[in-house]
Amino acid sequence: MSKKLKTLIIAGARPNFMKVAPIIQQIQRYSEDVANNGTQLEYRLIHTGQHYDEKMSDVFFAELGIPAPDINLAVGSGSHAEQTANVMIKFEPICEQEKPDWVVVVGDVNSTLACTLVCAKLGIKVAHVEAGLRSYDRSMPEEVNRIVTDALADLLLTPSADANENLIREGIPASKIRLVGNVMIDSLMNNLEKARSSPILDRIGLKQKGFVYVTLHRPSNVDKQSALTLLMSALGKVAKELPVVFPMHPRTRKMCEQFNIPLDEIDGLQIVDPLGYHDSLCLTEAARFVLTDSGGLQEESTYFKTPCLTLRSNTERPVTVTMGSNKLSNLDRLSADIDEVLGRNTTIGQIPPLWDGRTSERIISSIIEAS
Ligand code: UD1
DSSP, X not given: OOEEEEEEEEEOSHHHHHHHHHHHHHHHHHHHOTTSTTEEEEEEEEEOOSSOSIIIIIHHHHHHTXXXXXXXXXXXXXXXXXXXXXXXXXXXXHHHHHXXXXXEEETTSHHHHHHHHHHHHHTOEEEEETTTOOOSOTTSHHHHHXXXXXXXXXXXXXXXXXXHHHHHHTTOOGGGEEEOOOHHHHHHHHTHHHHHTOOHHHHHTOOTTSSEEEEOOOHHHHSXXXXXXXXXXXXXXXXXXXXXXXXXXXXXXXXXXXXXXXXXXXXXXXXXXXXXXXXXXXXXXXXXXXXXXXXXXXXXXXXXXXXXXXXXXXXXXXXXXHXXXXXXXXXXXXXXXXXXXXXXXXXXXXXOTTOSSOHHHXXXXXXXXXX
């Protein structure tokens, strides 16, 4: 019997865009497939507006070929409570008007949590993509978002086996959990050719394997004056060994300005504006190593087998450490960790299971099966 399913897909902040792109493409492919057992899939894309700058949002829509959002809630920045509450207030009437069968949320940003909370109260089913990741550090706002979203979601689509174990440990019934793989890798594989033809290396004067790619934006690293000052001076030391390129997140730039940390006085350190997706993938593959606190970069560097030093005391993506090229570091150990990376002349790590470019297919099949 023919079935009609309406989904709302939620995207809010930069790391969401590479996760929704392959899901939307798969819905489009599915709708064109005559052998789809008669299920009609319809979707609307909702951008919450958590990120809004051209360089934090529009560039990803253009590069990833994501259709323009059907609705933009335009919530903008604010405290956690303001941002979460604003998404909830603006998303609730959309749900009432659109009456979706499913809402698909991705990742762990405030928009993910806010939309899930609205749906839980309205009795609308939620599918959470990238469910089950845990850093076990509740001082991270994302950890709170992950725990609450997973407690409320109806279908938990996990990227790796450790995520399934975390959910089972929290008492989530196995019947709600599907191991589908890493959807970010679908985007990465779809965009490899474009990334490899990016002119970024020439544009900023860097050589293959001759530089360090840095991204830092976590509140734990950048929101405290002492931590950020120490970090910037550590980067100055790294830049004495190898050129460093640091596309600076708006949060980090804002904090440097607030703490009067000068950004133009360190030899070998190039601070640039946030990069688009293709340029960032290109740098990740070409770097001698990556130094980051981003979740996405830990995974992308694992895919490319580029060594990654993560400046955090924990990671919700342990597979990047146990199987991949990632290592947790800190300012006390950084210099020794860098020496170790530079002293190695073979690549390390493997690509984890289900990082195969077909996760979005498994996501859509799981939603249809669960309907
Ligand atoms: C958010 C996510 C984080 C993710 C990161 C990726 C939460 C809790 N955090 O953190 O998980 O890793 O996005 O970028 O959801 N700003 C701009 N332009 C923008 C967006 C933000 O200038 O388009 C500035 C604003 O000053 C804002 C600050 O950046 O106050 C922080 O933005 P916010 O969305 O609150 O958190 P992120 O640090 O970006």
